Amino acid sequence: MELLIFYGLGLLALFAAAAMIMVRQPVTSALLLILNMFCLSGLYAMLGAHLIAILQLLVYAGAIMVLVLFVIMLLNLREKKGIVSKHQIALQTAGVAVFGVFMAVIAARLHTSQLPNPKAVTASFGTVGAVGRVLFTDYILPFEIASILLLAAIVGAVILAKSKV
Amino acid sequence: MPIVTPFIDLTAVAPEIVLSVFACLLLFASVCMKNHGAAANTWLAITGVIVAGWYAFCPVTAHSAFTGMYEADKFAQIFKIIILLGTGLTILISSKYSEDEKINHGEYYALLLFATVGMLLMVASSDMITLFLGLELLSICLYVLAGYTRTRAESNEAALKYFLLGGFAAGFLLYGMAMIYGSTGHTDLAGIGKAVSHGAFNKMYLTVGAIMLLVGLGFKLAAVPFHQWTPDVYQGSPIPITAFMSAGPKAAVLAALIRVYEGSVSYMHVDWLAWLGVLAVMTMTVGNVAALVQNDVKRMLAFSSISHAGYAMVGLAAANKQGIASVIIYMLVYTLMNIAAFGVLALVARKNEQRTKMQDFAGFAYSNPFLAIAMTILAFSLAGIPPMAGFMAKFYVFMSAMQAGLYWLVVAAVINSAIGIYYYLRFTVSMYMREPEEKLPPVTASPALLIAIVVSLIGVLVIGVVPADYLDMAGRAILSF
Known part of the structure; x- marks a missing residue:
């Protein structure tokens, strides 16, 4: 049963990701991205990472996607005719195919090999308390770096997007 | 449940804290002073780097925090x-350029300092999570800085290309880290090393992970x-940013490569070093051959910076103590000579970077004798001609490869340095022996740029003539490692 849900969510996530970059309509594309995020959140929940699953829904599927849809509507994008030549499409398909075969070979090899000592997760794994505890003790340095990273990203976004600095 | 807070060792990260504080100060200052404090920004940023450098210089007893x-x-x-030196020189050569291009905002320098924080974290991180965050902090700042001159189309192109490809590469890096974690159950390098040496790991996952990390x-x-x-990115970015990208980030990545591939992963019986050697040969050859045919000095320096990364990787492939020490010396010397060379280029290029071609350097020796001599010394050093430091740096790298018995690598590296001499000399000849096509008023260097050039020249000559002390210093550095 668990395996069935996993494969279902996984395939749906893959389908949504592939369809997202293939459709022409920006709004459809954004909605497919939401579907993808939703499936990923389901996968996180299955792995026992409940907090991450909820955050994925709230932050990505909720807040960020609303923003993306707003931008698409404000920019009033129209459907564009393809400007890529057949030759280019053939090349790109070949490139993706080669890469796909390569990844499939690696995946097949990985599938048959055993991991040394998988550990079972504890009961409190992935809960708000457990994540918060390690975030403010063991992972305090990465936590602080992430805050600097976000500050730099905000400053950068303002610099690049503001009409007159 | 009580939470036991761990000991937070603030002195260990003092340089990073100082730089972050100064970056925030710069952001505040640019709000408070509007357009009046443009020159002050440069000096505020320089002060930050000097204070951070002072903390970095404090003697350390090796410990993990x-x-x-x-x-x-x-x-x-x-x-x-080395990284702080690179940032300091970049800020100095930025002062006039940013004034001319009207990009002398506090944010410009703040992003430079944030990028430096990322690099400092990378070289000190002993955990893949910190390593990744440091690299991302550096990358995000560089994406923005590459596109900072927003009115130039090339700059926009550079930022977009760098961002898209950089995001793709970050995906590889993160996936590789996930694989390594899956294989060994550890994200810290010491833990990975222990798991690998005890055989408690999955070989297939670790191999794929290590390859992706290398990508x-x-x-x-x-x-x-x-x-x-x-x-394209090096050519499109503002000149001081190109200088910045070509020195510090390379040193930071090399340090990370040394920590991962000569430390943790080295216990597994795959010959990483031979692969690094092959990468080094390809990097040197492609960089040099492409630099040979460039008529644009900025693009030539971009390709030559690829080849210099190749030389440094020779020391990495040698993998003995001397090899690692020679990488340190190489990055120190390269930082000194390359950023100053870009500084002179920024001056010659004039407004909007219109004059970066070979012929724009024609007659430069007559209009600006001092700068031309400085540029000649830097070009000779980059080419690896004695008694400049560039020669000693290359010499140590090649020596370490000899000791490791990698003769094929040494032969390839020596052939490549011979190619390098040609294009660096070609450009020097243009300065002294050609007539300029049109008469232009001579350029004047700002005091900040002169300081940067003089510091580099002193460094290049001193390390070139009496290298023993610096080699000693590098040797001591790897003993604790």
């Missing part, structure tokens, strides 16, 4: 000093075949 995420040892210390780091190092983005 933040529950094993951060390694405060001499190895990190010397790389921090991600190789991208940032601009090692061939992951260099495709380099020429």
